[in-house]
Amino acid sequence: MNRLKLSMLLLAATYPLSAAKPTPSLIPVGTYDTGLGANGAEIVSVREKDELAAITNIAGSVDLLDLSNPAAITLIKRVMVNPAYGTPNSVAIHPSQDYMLVASGSSSINGASKGRVTAYSIPGGEELTSAQVGVLPDSVAISDNGKYAVVANEAEGVESSPRNNGGEGSLTLIRLEEFNPKTPSALLVFQIPLPSAAGIVGFSTGRTDDLGRFAIDNTPLTLEPESVAFSKKSDLAYITLEENNGVAVLDLKTLAVSYFGLGTTTHDGDITVGGGYVPVANAINAFREPDGIAIFKGKANTEYFVTADEGDTRDASRNGGPRGGRTVSVFNAKTGALMGDTGSQLDQAAADAGVYPDDRSNRGGTEPEVLDVTDYKGRTLVAVGLERAASVALIDVTDPSTPTVIDLAPVGLNPEGIKFYKTKGKLYVLAANEASGTLSALLVD
Numbered sequence: 001m002n003r004l005k006l007s008m009l010l011l012a013a014t015y016p017l018s019a020a021k022p023t024p025s026l027i028p029v030g031t032y033d034t035g036l037g038a039n040g041a042e043i044v045s046v047r048e049k050d051e052l053a054a055i056t057n058i059a060g061s062v063d064l065l066d067l068s069n070p071a072a073i074t075l076i077k078r079v080m081v082n083p084a085y086g087t088p089n090s091v092a093i094h095p096s097q098d099y100m101l102v103a104s105g106s107s108s109i110n111g112a113s114k115g116r117v118t119a120y121s122i123p124g125g126e127e128l129t130s131a132q133v134g135v136l137p138d139s140v141a142i143s144d145n146g147k148y149a150v151v152a153n154e155a156e157g158v159e160s161s162p163r164n165n166g167g168e169g170s171l172t173l174i175r176l177e178e179f180n181p182k183t184p185s186a187l188l189v190f191q192i193p194l195p196s197a198a199g200i201v202g203f204s205t206g207r208t209d210d211l212g213r214f215a216i217d218n219t220p221l222t223l224e225p226e227s228v229a230f231s232k233k234s235d236l237a238y239i240t241l242e243e244n245n246g247v248a249v250l251d252l253k254t255l256a257v258s259y260f261g262l263g264t265t266t267h268d269g270d271i272t273v274g275g276g277y278v279p280v281a282n283a284i285n286a287f288r289e290p291d292g293i294a295i296f297k298g299k300a301n302t303e304y305f306v307t308a309d310e311g312d313t314r315d316a317s318r319n320g321g322p323r324g325g326r327t328v329s330v331f332n333a334k335t336g337a338l339m340g341d342t343g344s345q346l347d348q349a350a351a352d353a354g355v356y357p358d359d360r361s362n363r364g365g366t367e368p369e370v371l372d373v374t375d376y377k378g379r380t381l382v383a384v385g386l387e388r389a390a391s392v393a394l395i396d397v398t399d400p401s402t403p404t405v406i407d408l409a410p411v412g413l414n415p416e417g418i419k420f421y422k423t424k425g426k427l428y429v430l431a432a433n434e435a436s437g438t439l440s441a442l443l444v445d
Contacts, residue, residue: 026409032073032439040437043417056088070441079125090139099181103137111167128184134170143234149174150237152225157212169223202261204245207313245287260336265325267343277351288325292370303333308368326365330400339400350389357388374420383429385415412436
């Protein structure tokens with residue numbers, strides 16, 4: 001079945017014929033190449049009003065890009081990151097001020113080394129100021145109102161002898177209201193320890209970290225924050241805890257932290273390597289283990305968060321095996337209640353497009369990793385990178401209870417960072433492909 005036929009069938013199942021809307025599709029239009037191969041293009045941040053993007057390069061730099069023509073993205077400047085700060089893991093462009101924040105750091109034995117967040121001017125790329133954060137900052141995000149930045153300090157486990165857990169996962173809040181890039185001062189930083197999540201319903205049990213192979217008990221030493229998204233009022237931050245199968249909610253005024261456990265998903269799937277995609281009924285029964293997260297508002301002004309459920313643990317015997325939801329899931333942002341997930345649709349769509357990674361059937365299948373959400377022509381759309389299928393899927397979440405995959409298109413290898421980008425009345429998806437060092441641009445049409 002080709003992608004067009006798949007989209008038409010899914011549309012027919014979702015909307016009555018009399019109410020059918022034109023179904024958006026993904027059309028690849030251009031590729032920017034960092035020239036760094038597997039050392040480039042991991043996370044992307046966008047500022048639409050300036051037609052500007054920034055992407056982190058594992059090699060130790062950030063590329064500032066001109067997005068005025070998505071079919072021919074060009075380099076404005078390559079900003080070098082001080083190697084003493086560690087690997088640049090994430091970047092966020094301020095929505096109104098002319099600077100970006102870059103989170104850098106490396107894995108640490110017993111949490112001995114802390115990471116840093118550094119402000120760089122744009123478009124010049126001068127270092128303005130830098131501040132210490134937690135252990136191994138994995139992501140940084142800035143609220144829509146520009147007043148806050150939150151850093152997820154993953155403190156990922158390190159496989160060594162003896163094995164250790166890498167330190168305590170934590171959050172860092174940075175208040176940006178008084179920071180002026182024209183007369184830069186020190187960043188106002190608050191380090192936020194995470195309370196124990198041991199025993200919380202819906203968190204993972206019987207799992208071990210994929211790198212350190214230590215038992216995950218959901219106490220601070222095994223909490224691993226990943227990605228950050230903000231509520232529309234910029235009063236709360238939602239942070240995924242992938243290995244723990246949860247989401248932390250940070251009140252940006254009181255600094256209080258609460259949790260939602262995301263539970264399990266059960267759906268058809270292929271868990272056997274070889275023979276192509278051969279799904280078995282209810283073969284997947286797994287913790288979701290979310291990586292990417294985004295926020296949107298639905299009908300009646302209800303707010304939801306949506307997660308990309310990659311999975312990054314092993315079972316209690318420390319073996320490989322089926323993991324992660326292989327899904328995109330939608331939750332009520334106030335209560336944490338599950339609204340719906342994509343079930344087997346992502347793997348099925350990859351199989352229909354001829355890109356299903358059969359050699360990963362016994363692990364995480366297509367492995368949805370990072371996502372973004374936007375409203376477009378009366379629909380709420382999610383774009384998610386499928387790391388192992390080297391593709392991006394487009395999902396309609398207008399009805400949060402029935403997330404529906406409507407298209408899939410190939411990009412570069414191991415898409416990591418994903419952002420929607422609107423310009424000149426058109427909508428695009430940008431995918432940063434870390435294994436090929438490229439940024440793909442796809443038109444949503």
